[in-house]
Amino acid sequence: MFVTGSDPVQQGLVQHLNHPGGNLTGATTLAVEMGQKRLQLLRDLLPQAGAFGALINPVGPNVEPLLEDVREAARKIGVSLHIVHASKEQDFDAAFSELSQKKVDALVIGTDTFFNSQSAKLGARTLREALPAIYQYREFAAAGGLMSYGGSITDAYRVAGVYAGRILKGEKPGDLPVQQSTKAELFINLKTAKAIGLDIPPALLARADEVIE
Numbered sequence: 001m002f003v004t005g006s007d008p009v010q011q012g013l014v015q016h017l018n019h020p021g022g023n024l025t026g027a028t029t030l031a032v033e034m035g036q037k038r039l040q041l042l043r044d045l046l047p048q049a050g051a052f053g054a055l056i057n058p059v060g061p062n063v064e065p066l067l068e069d070v071r072e073a074a075r076k077i078g079v080s081l082h083i084v085h086a087s088k089e090q091d092f093d094a095a096f097s098e099l100s101q102k103k104v105d106a107l108v109i110g111t112d113t114f115f116n117s118q119s120a121k122l123g124a125r126t127l128r129e130a131l132p133a134i135y136q137y138r139e140f141a142a143a144g145g146l147m148s149y150g151g152s153i154t155d156a157y158r159v160a161g162v163y164a165g166r167i168l169k170g171e172k173p174g175d176l177p178v179q180q181s182t183k184a185e186l187f188i189n190l191k192t193a194k195a196i197g198l199d200i201p202p203a204l205l206a207r208a209d210e211v212i213e
Contacts, residue, residue, distance in 0.1 A: 002024060002025075002026035002027075002160075013026075017177060017178045018177045018178075019174070019175070019177065020173065020174050020175075020176070020177070020178060021174045022173070022174050023173050023174060024173055024174075025163060025173040025174065025176040025177070025178055026160055026163065026178060026179075027157075027159040027160045027163070027178065027179050027180065027181055028178060028179070028180045028181065034111070034136070034149065034150055034151070034184070035054075035066060035069035035070045035073060035108065035110065035111070036069055036070070036072065036073035036076070037149060037184075038108045038134045038135075038147075038149050039052060039070060039073040039074065039077065039108050040073065040077060041134060041147060041149055041186070041204075042106040042108060042132060042134055042147075043077050043079070044201070044204060045106075045132065045147075045198065045200065045201070045204060046105055046106055046132065046198075049079060049105035049106055050079055050080060050105065051079065051080045051081075051082065051102065051103060051104045051105055052074060052079050052080070052081050052082070052104055052105060052106050052107070052108065053081070053082045053083075053084060053099045053102065053104035053106070053107040053108070054067075054070045054081055054082070054083050054084070054107070054108050054109075054110060055084055055085075055086060055095060055107060055108075055109045055110060055115070055122075056070075056083055056084070056085055056086075056110040056112075057085070057086060057087050057110065057112040057114050057115065058085045058087055059087045060087070060110075060112040060113070060114065061113075062110075062111065062112065063110075066110040066111065066112075067083070067110075070083075070108060070110065082098075082099065082102045082104055084096075084098050084099055086114075086115075087114065088114075089118060089121070092118075092121075092122075092125060096125065096129055096131075099129075099131065100129070104131075105132070106131065106132040106133065106134075107126065107131050107132070107133040107134075108133070108134055108135075109122060109133060109134070109135040109136075109140075111136050111150070115135065115136075116136070116137065119135065119137055119139040119140040119143060119145075120139060120140075120142075120143040121143075122135065122140060122143075122145065123135075123139070123140045123141065123142070123143030123144040123145035124143050124144045126144065126145050126146065127143075127144030127145065127192055127195065127196070128144075130195075130196040130197075131196075132146045132147075132196065132198060133145050133146055133147075134146065134147040134148065134149060135147075135148050135150075136148060136149070136150035136151075137150060137153070138185070138187045138210070141187040141188065141189045141192075141212055142187075142189070142212060144189065144192055145189065145192065146188070146189055146192050146193060146196070146198070147186065147187065147188050147189070148185075148186070148187045149184065149185070149186045149187075150184065150185065151181055151182075151183065151184055151185075152181060152183040152184065152185050155181040155183040158181075159179050159181055163176055163179075185209045185210075186207055186208045186209055187208060187209060187210050187211075187212060188200060188204070188205060188208045188210075188211050188212065189212040190205075190211050190212060190213045191212065191213055192212075
C-alpha cells in the first residue's frame with residue numbers, strides 16, 4: 001500500500017493506474033500539478049508583483065514537469081520568473097542570496113521530497129528573509145512560511161485505509177485501481193503576514209482551511 005504525490009507508473013510502483021497488477025496499490029495526492037495554483041494564490045495576494053521566484057531541486061524526480069508547470073503559470077499571469085536551485089541544505093544560502101539579488105516579490109517552492117524534509121527550515125528561512133512564500137504542506141506555514149496549498153495527506157491516507165480494509169478481507173491489491181485524492185487544503189499564517197507587512201484579503205482568508213495566528 002502506498003501514498004504518493006508522484007506518478008506511481010513512472011515510479012515503477014504499478015504497471016497501470018486502473019489495473020495495477022502485482023502486489024501494490026494505493027492513493028495519490030495533488031502535488032506537482034499544483035504549481036500553477038500556488039503561483040496564482042501569490043498573485044492574488046500581490047497583484048502588483050512583477051517578479052516571482054521558484055525554488056527547484058534540479059535532481060528531483062519531478063523536476064521537468066515542475067519547471068514546465070511554473071513557467072506556464074508565470075506566462076499566463078504575466079510575471080517574470082527566476083529559477084533557483086537547491087538539492088541539499090547547504091544550497092539554501094546561495095539560493096536565497098540570488099533571490100534577494102533578483103529582487104523577487106514572492107517565492108513558490110516546487111514540490112519535492114527533499115523540500116518536504118526541510119519544510120520547517122524553509123518556513124523559518126522565508127520568514128527571516130521577509131519573503132512571501134508558498135509550499136505544499138501545512139508544516140511549512142506552521143514554521144513561519146506565509147502559505148501552503150496542496151493535496152490533503154489526511155484524505156489520501158483515508159483512501160489508503162479503506163483499501164487496506166478491503167485487502168484484509170481478501171481482495172487482491174493488483175485488482176484495485178490507484179485512486180487520486182482530489183481534496184486540496186490552504187493554510188495561511190496570519191502572524192507571518194503581519195510580521196512582513198502584508199494584509200491578507202478577507203476573501204482569501206475565507207478560503208483557508210486554517211488560519212494560523
